[in-house]
Amino acid sequence: MSEVSQTWPEEFARRYRDKGYWRGETFPKMLRERAAAFPDRIAVVGGDQRWSYGELHARAETAAAGFLKLGLKPGERVIVQIGNRPEFLSVVFGLFYAGLIPVYALPAHRRTEIVHFAGKAEAAGYVVADRGDGFDYRALAREVKAQAPRLRHVVVLGEAEEFARFEDFAADPSLLPGDPSPSDVAFLQISGGSTGLSKLIPRTHDDYIYSFRASAEICGLDENSVYMAALPVAHNFPMSSPGVMGALHAGSRIVMCPSPDAQMAFALIAQEKVTITGLVPPLALLWMQAAANARHDLSSLKVLQVGGAKFMPEAARRVRAALGCRLQQVFGMAEGLVNYTRLDDPDEIVVETQGRPISPDDEVLIVDDEGNPVPEGEAGNLLTRGPYTIRAYHNEPGANARSFTGDGFYRTGDVVKRTPEGYLVVQGRATDHINRAGEKVSAEEIEDHLLAHPNVFDAAVVSIPDEFLGERSCAFIIPQGEKPKGAAIKAWMRTRNVAEFKVPDQILFVDAFETTAVGKISRKELRARLRQAFLDAE
Numbered sequence: 416m417s418e419v420s421q422t423w424p425e426e427f428a429r430r431y432r433d434k435g436y437w438r439g440e441t442f443p444k445m446l447r448e449r450a451a452a453f454p455d456r457i458a459v460v461g462g463d464q465r466w467s468y469g470e471l472h473a474r475a476e477t478a479a480a481g482f483l484k485l486g487l488k489p490g491e492r493v494i495v496q497i498g499n500r501p502e503f504l505s506v507v508f509g510l511f512y513a514g515l516i517p518v519y520a521l522p523a524h525r526r527t528e529i530v531h532f533a534g535k536a537e538a539a540g541y542v543v544a545d546r547g548d549g550f551d552y553r554a555l556a557r558e559v560k561a562q563a564p565r566l567r568h569v570v571v572l573g574e575a576e577e578f579a580r581f582e583d584f585a586a587d588p589s590l591l592p593g594d595p596s597p598s599d600v601a602f603l604q605i606s607g608g609s610t611g612l613s614k615l616i617p618r619t620h621d622d623y624i625y626s627f628r629a630s631a632e633i634c635g636l637d638e639n640s641v642y643m644a645a646l647p648v649a650h651n652f653p654m655s656s657p658g659v660m661g662a663l664h665a666g667s668r669i670v671m672c673p674s675p676d677a678q679m680a681f682a683l684i685a686q687e688k689v690t691i692t693g694l695v696p697p698l699a700l701l702w703m704q705a706a707a708n709a710r711h712d713l714s715s716l717k718v719l720q721v722g723g724a725k726f727m728p729e730a731a732r733r734v735r736a737a738l739g740c741r742l743q744q745v746f747g748m749a750e751g752l753v754n755y756t757r758l759d760d761p762d763e764i765v766v767e768t769q770g771r772p773i774s775p776d777d778e779v780l781i782v783d784d785e786g787n788p789v790p791e792g793e794a795g796n797l798l799t800r801g802p803y804t805i806r807a808y809h810n811e812p813g814a815n816a817r818s819f820t821g822d823g824f825y826r827t828g829d830v831v832k833r834t835p836e837g838y839l840v841v842q843g844r845a846t847d848h849i850n851r852a853g854e855k856v857s858a859e860e861i862e863d864h865l866l867a868h869p870n871v872f873d874a875a876v877v878s879i880p881d882e883f884l885g886e887r888s889c890a891f892i893i894p895q896g897e898k899p900k901g902a903a904i905k906a907w908m909r910t911r912n913v914a915e916f917k918v919p920d921q922i923l924f925v926d927a928f929e930t931t932a933v934g935k936i937s938r939k940e941l942r943a944r945l946r947q948a949f950l951d952a953e
């Protein structure tokens with residue numbers, strides 16, 4: 416089994432420790448300390464469950480013993496695919512207590528993605544809920560197991576059928592290993608996947624805990640705060656910006672909202688007196704619309720965070736009037752760097768910018784395509800390096816060489832400019848992915864699936880501005896043989912067992928792609944031209 420690691424050069428690691436960013440905290444230590452300090456305070460609410468910090472800790476210990484008793488060994492990787500319910504936390508902290516490494520999959524992922532994560536992570540275990548949103552995850556687990564030979568154990572919450580049942584796990588403190596080292600990798604997060612399939616992002620206890628501890632501070636979380644996870648909690652934003660982890664660190668209460676549907680969320684906000692939550696822009700638009708005739712009392716809500724994709728100023732300006740709360744823009748990435756507008760920033764900054772970095776030691780460079788800094792205030796490619804930004808993906812030598820500069824800066828792929836006050840404004844991006852309502856879809860990955868269709872000669876997938884989604888995906892297809900129908904192409908994509916958000920929103924058939932006099936143009940250039948031609952024709 417290969418090791419999972421994430422290291423910074425010694426001089427950087429020393430600086431990050433000396434400056435007090437990395438304090439030697441670990442996930443097990445964090446929860447244990449809070450459970451000891453305020454065992455009876457409510458940590459998490461969801462469905463008909465309300466668990467105190469003490470209870471969450473006890474449940475996590477039981478889970479840890481169960482995982483180890485099954486035969487999973489500390490250091491092994493376990494894919495977690497669970498929606499927004501309290502058990503997400505007992506499973507994940509159970510894995511931390513057992514020295515196991517969670518790999519965070521989204522509920523929308525299907526066989527293709529899970530098999531890919533299982534292979535890359537060499538996962539030995541997979542934890543799912545029996546059903547969610549009308550989908551049977553046990554059937555998915557069967558398919559995954561058939562294709563992922565290293566996967567030894569599937570654990571199911573609820574009706575387990577032939578698999579191990581999470582609820583049957585029993586406590587056994589004698590099984591628990593000692594604490595990890597703060598510089599160990601705590602879990603693998605997944606990348607937005609701008610080229611091809613998602614990559615795995617190893618984050619250490621030290622670096623990640625710094626990012627959400629500082630985020631919790633920036634967002635004003637304390638023991639009186641109630642943070643609601645409305646987006647899928649496995650995503651880096653509701654996980655850590657400040658997310659459920661920041662909330663636990665601050666001793667706040669977490670409310671798990673199973674779906675971001677406005678009516679369900681509003682009912683929970685009123686019932687649990689939620690003070691802060693985070694959304695992607697399209698959901699923020701829906702909530703603002705729904706709030707106009709909401710029956711629920713939303714007055715507890717102090718902060719609405721919006722991020723994951725660009726929130727347009729016109730919409731941003733309406734948040735306060737529509738929802739009666741402050742807006743905070745969040746521009747982050749699972750690889751590290753997270754920017755926030757601050758709660759006391761003037762409206763103009765909150766509306767017009769995507770915030771500034773968490774840390775004084777987040778290094779931000781804005782460069783042209785040759786790597787030279789652009790004049791201050793102009794748009795360029797965002798590169799970053801810092802105390803919670805990774806230096807490498809897991810098991811991706813090729814991508815690592817492309818995604819990081821020689822001196823360790825991460826190439827975000829985003830095009831930004833910086834205001835005189837040091838705030839970033841996202842202008843677009845240099846890489847070809849579609850940011851569909853915050854879900855990142857790689858053009859290349861979809862093209863690969865389309866090319867496997869017998870009646871597709873060639874395909875190029877581009878992003879098209881969309882009033883509601885922000886961007887939608889449009890596939891340009893050159894047919895061969897009998898021309899298929901658009902609906903048949905969508906149905907084909909579904910047979911590929913990928914997350915539904917990867918099915919192209921729009922399909923256009925063309926006779927040929929443009930080539931230049933010197934021969935074929937690059938894919939990137941081709942996508943850019945198709946996109947432009949589409950926009951010009953509108």
Ligand code: J2J
Binds near residue numbers: 725855
């Ligand atoms: C424009 N683009 C944005 C924003 C992310 C907090 C918040 C979001 C993420 C996230 C996250 C954007 N305006 N406000 O991990 O901790 C686009 C950029 C970025 C990419 C990262 C967090 N906020 N983006 O969205 O790993 O293109 O993380 O590089 O999913 O989303 O995507 P992801």
